[in-house]
Amino acid sequence: MLTARTKLSRLPKRGSHDTTTIYPILDQGLVCHVSYVLNGQPFTIPTAYCRIDDTVYIHGSVGSHFFRELAKGIDVCVSVTMIDGLVLARSAFSHSVNYRSVVAFGKTQLVADEEERWLALERITEHLVPGRWADVRQPNTSEMKKTMVIAIPIEEASAKIRTGGVNDDPEDIDLPHWAGVVPLSTTYHAPIPDPNLREGVEVPGYLLK
Amino acid sequence: MLTARTKLSRLPKRGSHDTTTIYPILDQGLVCHVSYVLNGQPFTIPTAYCRIDDTVYIHGSVGSHFFRELAKGIDVCVSVTMIDGLVLARSAFSHSVNYRSVVAFGKTQLVADEEERWLALERITEHLVPGRWADVRQPNTSEMKKTMVIAIPIEEASAKIRTGGVNDDPEDIDLPHWAGVVPLSTTYHAPIPDPNLREGVEVPGYLLK
Numbered sequence: 001m002l003t004a005r006t007k008l009s010r011l012p013k014r015g016s017h018d019t020t021t022i023y024p025i026l027d028q029g030l031v032c033h034v035s036y037v038l039n040g041q042p043f044t045i046p047t048a049y050c051r052i053d054d055t056v057y058i059h060g061s062v063g064s065h066f067f068r069e070l071a072k073g074i075d076v077c078v079s080v081t082m083i084d085g086l087v088l089a090r091s092a093f094s095h096s097v098n099y100r101s102v103v104a105f106g107k108t109q110l111v112a113d114e115e116e117r118w119l120a121l122e123r124i125t126e127h128l129v130p131g132r133w134a135d136v137r138q139p140n141t142s143e144m145k146k147t148m149v150i151a152i153p154i155e156e157a158s159a160k161i162r163t164g165g166v167n168d169d170p171e172d173i174d175l176p177h178w179a180g181v182v183p184l185s186t187t188y189h190a191p192i193p194d195p196n197l198r199e200g201v202e203v204p205g206y207l208l209k
Numbered sequence: 210m211l212t213a214r215t216k217l218s219r220l221p222k223r224g225s226h227d228t229t230t231i232y233p234i235l236d237q238g239l240v241c242h243v244s245y246v247l248n249g250q251p252f253t254i255p256t257a258y259c260r261i262d263d264t265v266y267i268h269g270s271v272g273s274h275f276f277r278e279l280a281k282g283i284d285v286c287v288s289v290t291m292i293d294g295l296v297l298a299r300s301a302f303s304h305s306v307n308y309r310s311v312v313a314f315g316k317t318q319l320v321a322d323e324e325e326r327w328l329a330l331e332r333i334t335e336h337l338v339p340g341r342w343a344d345v346r347q348p349n350t351s352e353m354k355k356t357m358v359i360a361i362p363i364e365e366a367s368a369k370i371r372t373g374g375v376n377d378d379p380e381d382i383d384l385p386h387w388a389g390v391v392p393l394s395t396t397y398h399a400p401i402p403d404p405n406l407r408e409g410v411e412v413p414g415y416l417l418k
Contacts, residue, residue, distance in 0.1 A: 030292050030393075031306070035244035035251040042244040042251055046290040046310050081255040083239050086337055088400075088416075092345045093352040095334060097240070101255050125304060128295055129391075136301045136386050143302040166403045177345050178410050179403040182338075184239075186292075189392040194375045201387050207297075 016159045019054075025102045025159055026051045029080035030128065030186070034058065034152075036076045036108075038069060049078070050123035056104065056152040057111070057120035067148045071110040076152055078104045086182040089166045090175040096162060098181065104157035111149040120149045131206025225368045228263070234311045234368055235260045238289035239337065239395070243267065243361075245285045245317075247278060258287070259332035265313065265361040266320070266329035276357045280319040285361055287313045295391040298375045299384040305371060307390065313366035320358040329358045340415025 016022070026032075035044045045066050049058045056078050060067035070076070085098035111117050122133045139147070166179045191207050225231065235241075244253045254275050258267045265287050269276035279285070294307035320326050331342045348356070375388045400416050 031290060031308075033242045033244075033253055033288055033290070035242075035253045035286070037246050037249060037251050040246060041284055041314070042246050042286040044242055044244045044253065044286045044288040044312055046288060046308070048306060075250055077244070077251040077253045079242055079253040079255060081240060081242070083395075088338065088341065088345075090346055091348075091352075092330065092334055092342065093348050093356070095337075095341075095345075097257060097337070099240075099255070103253055105250070121301065125301055128304075128306070129297060132297065132304075133301065136297075136304075137299055137381055137384055139300075139302050143300075147302070165401075168403075172346055173405050174407055175346055176407055176410060178400075178413050178416075179406060180412075181401045181403075182416060183398040183401065185396050185398065187394050187396040189394065191297075191387075192374075192390045192392065194377075194388040194390075196382050197388060198383055198385055201385060203389075204387050207387075207391060 016161070017157070021159045021161070022102050022104070022157050023051065025082070025100045026056065026080055026104070027127070029082055032056070032058070033079045034076050035079070036069060036074055048124050048128060050120065050127040052119070052123055054154045056106070056154065057124060057149060058152070059121060059124055059147055059149050062146055062148045064148070067150065070108040070150045071148060073108055073110070075105070075107055078106070078152060083184050084163070085184055087166055088179055088182065089168045090172045090177040090179045091168060094166065094168050094172070096167070098162050098164070100159070100161050102157055102159045104152070104154045106152040106155045109151045109153065111151050114144070117144065117147075117149040120151070121147065129206065131204065135204055225370070226366070230368045230370070231311050231313070231366050232260065234291070234309045235265065235289055235313070236336070238291055241265070241267070242288045243285050244288070245278060245283055257333050257337060259329065259336040261328070261332055263363045265315070265363065266333060266358060267361070268330060268333055268356055268358050271355055271357045273357070276359065279317040279359045280357060282317055282319070284314070284316055287315070287361060292393050293372070294393055296375055297388055297391065298377045299381045299386040299388045300377060303375065303377050303381070305376070307371050307373070309368070309370045311366055311368045313361070313363045315361040315364045318360045318362065320360050323353070326353065326356075326358040329360070330356065338415065340413065344413055
């Protein structure tokens with residue numbers, strides 16, 4: 001899978017081409033950024049997604065300009081990034097960020113098979129809220145017609161991860177500046193019920209974890 | 210500023226080309242995704258950044274393959290996305306995400322002026338941790354030589370925002386599924402001091418907000 005596209009030129013100790021590193025990052029990210037080229041110009045769109053085996057799936061409206069481009073079968077770069085902490089060194093230069101990121105490359109494919117489309121939509125929902133799909137009104141024929149599903153089989157990918165503490169130069173260690181890490185995470189707050197919720201409907205257990 | 214590049218084709222009610230909408234999103238994002246084209250292929254890199262007036266600045270190592278490409282003066286797309294909530298409708302189809310996002314387009318410029326370089330580095334640090342720059346050992350000549358600063362004057366940009374609650378179809382309102390919003394936010398956890406911190410150095414006030 002290694003070519004010039006994903007060869008890690010900088011800080012290779014932070015990089016990996018191993019699916020056991022790449023897949024968990026793809027599975028934990030909330031949204032991905034999909035980049036593509038149109039008339040020689042780069043474009044990026046943030047969107048929900050899921051991963052099934054070595055394929056990333058995204059979905060959108062059949063009326064979307066972006067999805068109509070993707071339906072043509074074009075090269076894309078899918079990027080997923082999570083920021084885990086701010087690394088505050090004694091020197092400005094040694095400041096860093098703890099993160100997990102993946103860039104994956106592949107060519108888009110319009111998914112026509114109804115079973116594959118359905119599975120992708122189920123997994124995209126489950127990716128955001130595990131347990132949700134079985135607890136909603138599932139798509140009807142009209143909604144399926146309005147929805148485009150795009151598969152991106154991953155041809156190449158690389159992960160980059162930084163974890164741990166501050167790496168100041170030895171000569172800076174005794175400077176009188178505070179140094180350390182500020183951990184960051186995404187917080188899921190208490191669910192806010194829709195005002196028109198049918199009486200007696202409780203918050204489902206999968207939202208209370 | 211309006212061209213086909215940023216014209217909002219879908220859900221234009223969610224879109225804006227107004228700098229009073231775009232700048233706060235750029236100022237609140239933690240990292241951006243920078244996309245560019247190399248040999249006809251799209252590439253994306255997540256990176257820290259700052260905005261000064263209508264220019265986005267990023268920095269990297271002079272040894273970075275990515276930054277050496279940017280130094281040539283190429284078209285890029287800068288994307289900043291924040292996810293504010295999961296919108297859980299009664300129907301799978303009406304599920305959505307509350308978010309704020311900006312895509313901005315411009316051509317990269319290698320910054321040579323030392324004053325502009327210094328200001329950009331200060332602002333990139335301040336963007337992540339306001340108050341930090343004045344409290345660290347600032348860059349020396351050798352560190353400045355190792356650092357590349359790239360300016361991306363924004364030629365065009367658009368923002369997209371979704372806020373609010375569930376938009377189920379009227380005929381779905383009485384279905385027995387829970388519906389509502391799960392708000393998301395980034396939590397800054399308690400700072401973890403470096404084990405080699407000089408004795409008596411307290412956590413600075415700007416980290417305790």
